[in-house]
Amino acid sequence: MATLLHIDSSVFPGEASASRAVTEVFRTHWQKRHPDGTVVYHDLAARPVPHITAESHTAGFADPASHTPGQAAAFAERVRLIEELEQADAVLIGAPMYNYSIPSTLKAWLDNVILMGRTAGESPSAQGTPVTVVASRGGSYAPGTPRESFEYVQNYLAAVLGGGLGLDVDFIVPELTMAPHNPAMAELVPLFEASRDRALEEAARKAERLAERSAA
Structure with a gap:
């Protein structure tokens, strides 16, 4: 069975x-193609994972036999999250x-799973695993825009997920999401709506394509 x-x-x-609206579409289409599959879900806003501490950090570089009780407990939580990543399709x-x-x-x-x-x-243990990132933003940071140099989401995640963990990274980018809520951006609402619709379509299409890839 496939695992997401x-x-x-x-x-x-x-x-x-x-971002949740788009990930929900992706997940729904993925589950349709994998009705017997498993979804491991983390809502980090509702249930944050522990931040890295000195004990959980140093435990990653020490022989498990030498771990203090505090290191052992902290590292066990890291291993649980790491194994979820390693076991995901x-x-x-x-x-x-x-x-x-x-x-x-x-x-x-990320700090927990990077070891x-x-x-x-x-030889990253999850190398090659496809990861789809829904990188939503209130404005536009696309190439050629005034705030292009402030884009630290795609750049960072491409480096960490792709370069660091060896994952196969793909992005969906809904932008201008503040347009319906900020009067100063009212004229950008049509562009926001087009970006939203495109992102939802991409989510469905990419989930389907990923399902075909995993079945091949």
């Missing part, structure tokens, strides 16, 4: 979140842009 690891990090619930991440970067809760998850010599390094 689905992570949402938006602070907004349900349809109030642009596909990964889906909702990563809205907050203050030009990813939510701190998503950074905490040199296992998930990162010369």
Whole structure:
């Protein structure tokens, strides 16, 4: 059976979140193609994973036989999250842009699953696993826009997920999501709507394509 690891990090619930709306479409289409599959879900806003501590960090570089009780407990939580990543056939991440970067809760998850010599390094243990990132943002940071240089979500996640963990990274980018809520952006509402609709269509199409790829 196929397994999808689905992570949402938006602070907004349900349809109030642009990224959650898109990940929900992706997940729904993935499940239609994998009716007997398993979805491992983390809502990092509702249930954050522990941030890295000195004990959980140093435990990753020490012989398990030498772990203190504190290191052992902290590292066990990291291993649980790492194993979820390693056992997934596909990964889906909702990563809205907050203050030009990813939510701190998503950074905490990444800090837990990045482990040199296992998930990162010369032979990453989840290498090649496809990961679809829904990188929503309130404005536009696309090439050629005034704020292009402030784009630290796609750049960062491409480096960490692709370069660091060896995953096969793909992005869906709903943008201008603040247009319906900010009067100063009212004239951009049609562009927001087009971006939203395109993102929803991409989510369905990419989930279907991924299902075909995994069945091949």
